[in-house]
Each structure stands twice: as C-alpha cells, then as structure tokens.
Amino acid sequence: MEKFFEKLESALKNDIMVKMTLSKPVSKNSDLRNIYIKPILLRDNKMCQFTYRYERRDETKNFDMAQTMEQVRSLVPETFQNVSLFTISEDVTLLVSKKGKPTMMCKKVQESREQDLSHDHEKQRLIDPAKPWWYLLGLTTREGKVLADMQHKFKQICKYVEIVDGVMRQTKFDDEIHIADMGAGKGYLTFALYEYLTTHYDKKIVMEGVEIRRDLVEKINEIIQKCQLKNFRFIENSIENYKSENLDVLIALHACDTATDDAILKGIRNNAKLIICAPCCHKQIRREMEKSGKTDSMTKYGISLERQAVMITDAVRAFVLEYCGYKTQVMEFIEIDNTPKNVLLVGRKSDKPVDKEAVAKQIKELLDQYGIEEHYLWKNLWKNCRTY
Ligand SMILES: C[S@@+](CC[C@H](N)C(=O)[O-])C[C@H]1O[C@@H](n2cnc3c(N)ncnc32)[C@H](O)[C@@H]1O
DSSP states (O other), X not given: OHHHXXXXXXXXXXXXXXXXXXXXXXXXXXXXXXXXXXXXXXXXXXXXXXXEEESSOEEEEEEOHHHHHHHHHHHTTTTEEEEEEEESSEEEEEEEOTTSOEEEEEEEOOSOOOOOOOOGGGSOOSSOTXXXXXXXXXXXXXXXXXXXXXXXXXXXXXXXXXXXHHHHHTSOOXXXXXXXXXXXXXXXXXXXXXXXXXXXXXXXXXXXXXXXXXXXXXXXXXXXHHTTOTTEEEEEOOTTTOOOSOOSEEEEESOOTTHHHHHHHHHHHTTOSXXXXXXXXXXXXHHHHXXXXXXXXXXXXXXXXXXXXXXXXXXXXXXXXXXXXXXXXXXXXXXXXXXXOOEEEEEEXXXXXOOHHHHHHHHHHHHHHTTOOOOHHHHHHSTTOOOO
16 A cells, blocks of 8 residues: 555656546445546646546545645545556556455556646636526526536536537538527526537527526526627427527427427428437327237336337337438437436438338337327328428
8 A cells, every 4th residue: 555655656746647536435325436636737836636526516626745645545545445546657556455455556558648737627618607697597606616516417518518519510501500499498508509609600690499488588588688698589489389480400408298299390390400309208109008008028017118108209209300301310318317318319401312101101110019099290290281
C-alpha cells in the first residue's frame, strides 16, 4: 500500500499524473459510486479536482497536492478498494481484497500521453448554464451554477442536444429551419435545442413549442420575452389542432399515448424533413391486445404483454413512417427519471421509392398476430386524406 502512495506522491510532484479513479466502494449502501481525480491549473496553482460521482449527481472539490495525498490516504482502503492511476508513462492499479490485502500492478504505456490541466468549467459545453433562461427555468442559481438536484436533468438535456444534432447534421435544410416541439411541457428540451442551434448553426432557427397547458405557455413566453429570444414562442394548443405553414423538424418528446401518433401525423401531413419522437406511456395497443385475448408465449404474462404492446406500438409507428417515405431509425434515447421510456424514433424524409404494399403487409401481419383491430396512427393516416 505504501508503495502505491509513494508512486502517487511522485506522480503529483513530478507533474506526470493524468487522472485517477477510486472505485469499488466498501459499503454496499453507499450512494457514492466513485471519485474521479484530475490535475488542474486554478489561478496558476496546481490543484487536483475531485469529482464525487453519486447515484444521480456529481459534486466537485479542489485540493492542493498535500491535501490530495491526505484525502486519498483517508479514502483507500477504508472507503474504496480499487484505485486506477494513470500517469504519462505508466498505468498503476491498486486492488485491495476483502481481507485488506493490497495488490499493485504497473504497466508501462506505449502511446504518448499529456497532462490536461483544464478545469471542467473551461471545457466546451453544448449548453451554457450561465444563459439567463436556465435560471428563469429553475435549473441553475442566479450565477449560472446548475442546482444540485437538477444536475441529472442538465446531463439529459446535453445528451438530448447531442443526439438531435447528430440526426440534424445528416439532413439537408434550407437557410431557415422551422421546428415544432409538440407537448413541450416546461420547455427544458425546447430551450436547449433552440440555444444549441442558434449558437452552432449558420441558419435562421424558428422554434415553436406546442403545449396544451396555459400556465406553462404563459410562463415560458414570459421567459422568452425577458430574454429577448427571437423567432421562438410557445403556443397554447393541442397537438391535434396545431397548424403550421412551414415545418421542417417535428419533435415530440414524451407526449402521452396517442398524442405521439397525432404528432407523427402532423409531421407526415406537413411533409416535415425530420420527425423525432420519444414515445411515452403506451395504452392504446395494450387495450386492443387485451380485448382480442390472443396471447402467445411472448404475451402470456402481464409484464410481457405490457412490454410487447410497447414494442408493437413503436414498430408500427416506424413502419408507418417508412410507408410515408421516411427512412426510419429506432434508437436508444436518454433515460428519463429511471423509466424504461428510452426509445427514440427518427424518420428522415427520403426521395427513394418505397414498396408500400410490402410495408402495409408487414403492418397487417403484425397487427393480425395479436388480434389488434386498429393502431391509432395507421388508422388515422387514412382519415381525411386520400393521398396514401
Ligand atoms: C411528459 S410531458 C413532456 C414534456 C417535454 N416534451 C419533455 O420531454 O420534457 C408531456 C407534455 O405534453 C403535454 N400534452 C399532452 N397531451 C397534449 C396534447 N394533446 N397537445 C398538446 N400538449 C399535450 C402535457 O401537458 C405535458 O406538458
């Protein structure tokens, strides 16, 4: 153990430590999963930044070199049993057994490594928490520091922007991009996308959040006005009744049950270039399946039936998008509040011809297999519309 601490002390003194992780908590009930440590330069002083990673939040503290040694000595092996130390020339692993026996392994590194002394705050973030709307939306302090209980949300927001950016970069747009976010709720994700696109895209961004709750719409529009954000507004309306002259990107995140279908329909009818949905609670198909009483080994048990209903609902949505000329992907989304609602349906309008008959057959076979008489989206695609 002492040999390891000597190595660490020497790495700190000689400025060769790249990073270090303390992991494998001794207490099984600990909320603290690991601590990530890296050297940083803080007002010209060499320090170590400790990131304490808890189940649902991170906390950071900075220590000078002597304090760092003290901290690590007090944490290993009492609180953490494993340490991985990376220096510019060597990887050092310390494993402490349950009985307290330490084992140290050292491996010379082949590739060239450098110390990165930048502070986390200096790293380029997709979303800037110091923007005034994040305070007004209740995610940060007035000084732009993300609130402890909002850190998980903030991470999700950044991840969301990263995913949507990836999808949008593969789509061709004109000089203006008109985006409608259906069932925009408290507006976190709408603001995040607006902020990111207006900062990183050399195009005019026109953003509309559609939300049925008047109180939310009024509150958000006040924030938009206060922050003087251009071409951005919330509209009090239902997804079904929303009308748009111009729609390039249709977004619907966690719109309940068939509200997701209404949003997809809106996108299809408006010929949106991109349709992005993260479906929420799925009730309609489950009811159909229960009504038919047709079960197989995949749907015999309640929970399997529930999950299969979700899979069928989203599979048919993907098929309907394909049917309407959208190249469709079903991908993993960010988890929201630990629920399994983590699917993202992405449809990108394509010029390639579609074998509609084949897609319709697939839909029919899937619905017939479980005795489902109607899928809300498939049924309503035909309503008031003969073009399909
Ligand atoms: C679960 S929240 C999701 C909010 C946001 N999109 C997100 O993912 O964080 C769903 C929102 O959709 C709104 N909503 C539900 N049905 C709607 C409809 N038919 N038309 C417009 N808004 C609707 C609700 O009022 C709620 O604010």
